[in-house]
Amino acid sequence: MASEFLSVAAFLSLFWGLLFSLNFFIKRSNLRTKYERFLAIFGITVALGHVKIFTTSLNRFFARCSKCCPRWQRKWFCVGAIFGLVAMVSSVVILILSLWNTFTIERDKKQQEPHQKLTMVVPGLNLPSSQIVYMVLALLLSAVLHEAGHAVCAIGEGVKLNGFGLFLMLVYPGAFVDLDTESLLNKQPVQQLRIYCAGVWHNFVILAITYMLMTYLPAILSPLYISGQGVMVRNVDPNSPLYSPVSFPVGTVVTDINRCPVTDSVSFWSCIHSVYSEDPNGFCVDLSVIEDTKRPEQMVKYADTTVPVECCSPDNTGDLCFHFDTPTWSMSAEELIFSPPEKRHKNNFRCLNARKVVENPECTDNRDCYLFYGEYSRCLLPSQANQSRLLRVSHSEGDELLYIGDMFVFSYALALGNFVPVLPMLPQTLPDMILNLLNYLSSFSAALALLNAVPCYTLDGQWIFSAMMEFIAIVFKIDPSDKESIKVVVLSFGTLLLVANVCVAFNNSILHLGG
Template sequence: MIPVPLLVCVMGGWCAVYLTDTLLKLSSTHRIRYESWLASRGLMLSPFHVRWQTTMFNRLFAYCARINPRAQYLWFNSGLVFGVVAMLGSVVLLTRTLQQTLAQMTSEDPRMGGQQALQVVIPGVNLPTSQLAYFFIALLLSGVIHELGHAVAALREQVRVNGFGIFVFVVYPGAFVDLFTTHLSLISPTQQLRIFCAGVWHNFVLCVAALAFLFLLPFLLFPVYSTGGGALVTEVVQGSAADGPRGLAVGDIVTGLEDCPVSGVEDWSSCLTRLSHTPQTGYCVPGASLQPSWAHGRAFKRLDGTMDCCSNNSLTDLCFSYMRPPGKNSREREYACMPVRKMVSGTQVCRTDADCVDGHAHVDGICVTPSLENRTRFIRVTHPPNTHMLFVGYPPHLQYAVSLTNFIPRFGFLHLDLPVFLETFCKYVVSLSGALAVVNSVPCFALDGQWMLNALLEATLVTVVTDRQRRELIGFFLLLAGSALLAANVALGLWMVTAR
């Protein structure tokens, strides 16, 4: 569901802006001055929409359009090819996304939601409020680069640019360029196609550039940040299972989860996934240290069928299961309630008793395994030089309890969050710029895809379908289908985000 405070703030803010705008325009004393002030600054207000337009960047666009004309010709021709391919690819991708959404609606498996390539993003709902700055800045940057492509391509084709602007619709920022439509209508369809495809082409290039920067980030930061030495803790959720005196703290470096080494964030995630889907790890302890469960209360079955042998309010003891030593009449599973930190500190992990045989010391240990509820795991987190953090619970809870990074500062004065900021921002740029390239390529009314499709039909069908009205009719039905496809994805995506 959409958070009520966020909805109230957005609606209240826009109502205040629109009410102020209406009162000033109705005022006999302030109307002329107010409208002159808006016009002089290129501002325009309407319900849930404000935009600003200026001509101050026109010289910059003209300068960019004059740089190396031959290279730019090849550049924008490449954009033309990409735009046509992207238009077809976007239809395939949206069709696939719609199928996945419908499958998710009829499925009870919550993991299917993460399989979609495109998802509707609503701040405060499926976008954390702590990352709103990343989202809005990356979205605005993607929009500016998109419109920069249109502006430079238009000037190359001798189409005048009236101005450049930025807008905010509800809470989403964006950019636009105002082209002189008379000039645009006089050039050839191929020239028009180069202009219309330039936006999505530049979004694609920005996406690739952000990906390259993300890939090269460890090398760029190598002089001041090291990688591969573990996962550095940058945040611990207060009150979570990882918080506490013997938990994790900001600045700790996690190097292992049980017998799974951790050299970075990817290892941390993969180790937790592996521990979630494999049987509980055991620990080698000397047989003499075991105490039968009757000394602490008889073993009993939980509701899920698993066994317990410790009192429910014990914070230091844990029930362990093990096979009766072979010296006895039969090998049966027994249970012992033992102080957990004492039993697992400095011991090696095991799966069976055979893993605990020490041929050099001629001392055989016993593999004891924590007896826990289904899907619950006991995990020993290694973060030297501190003692192990002991976690009992559902492994994904541990993953959500801490934020980590691959980058470890080489010097104490360096900020822990700088690489995190760069990584997160690049990921948002990749996602949002790529999404803009896909969505704007869709043959849909009011998007770049509409003009791309019209120009493409004029450039390719003029000799096949000589009647202009028939070509326009073909384009209309194609646009209608593309608009319906995009609308279905958005509507179902909104429903999945807000209603489930």
């Protein structure tokens, strides 16, 4: 990913450099007056790596929204205030656990279990450049709906809205609202809580809605798209040995791999992992077929199968190296079949046509072949010393595909989709594009809810905690100096906690780049 990150960084540097230079030179040209008037009308501010747009044109829209069902809105935002307080406590616990897990892993490198941790999304580094559009759209929607919650609730509580704005920092979009500070601070602590928690609450609602949409998307699209019956090949890497417009064209639906059912992309990767981790099955082949291949170049003998064996010529693309057990001269067929493995010799290798071999019954060792097909057959297994695997892929375009090679080259050469269009005219990628956008929207909404709920300076959490302390101070008659001391301690702790998590996430991203 390092090269992709450098490409993204170079593009962003060029884009922002050109934009900043253009802004700089226009302001020093004859067009300066008209240009600055244009920027003022649309509330545009341009800086290096940062563009901001501020407008008052949406104030009336937010005002109308605040007048719609005011009684239900008050209940809605009251629930949001309760959620915001719960989210504030939960966010602190999650960030503490994230740090704890990070340092626990550092102390115990052997521990391989996945741990919850804060991750910084960096395009080109841990986010493919092809996914940047989804990230930008999801971040923008999450931020706009977050700030819309603040705006609607504030107007409903009688707070003046000065305007609404959008910004783009490098490649990360965002939104903000400008509320009248004096009228906001004059409100009761409970009213302030409802306003401050509205953004976090709306992010949680977005998360819940997107989760439901992702869950029921197959049913929603069912009249037009089929799902749960395989994965559709949307694209094949032209440099891959799988690339074949005739035998394995785009639009092929893969239904199983080595008799492992494939219903969606999750089961596809599960089957790939299963094939990789388990010993492959063999195939019962008649001895006469094996004897026919006893040409010197096709027969190799080694002490055991741990020695790298390549008994097939590189030119034999349809052949695969197999190994099988043979008896010593003193062993009968029954002794060969039923003797322990250590008394048998796994030192015979044959280069055979893979497709003809896999047409035979499957087996795990010679016992299966002897019991069901007689003593004149042997169980041939793909040579374990090879770095390749034998994959039998059933699909919708005819006979099963026989793939001989690196299984991860196979899996990463394919771009797969979970939805199969009912009609050829329907776009193949549309459902997966929707699913991708929903996935990013849910992830970034959850992240915004988590981070904004942290009692940290400059974030919503600062004002949520301050309003909560004001309410507690009134109820329990806490001394103002004690109240302020508690605020400073908690907010300082929350700020340090968030900064520490961000630093760890940034460090992990740098290490990822170096790796």
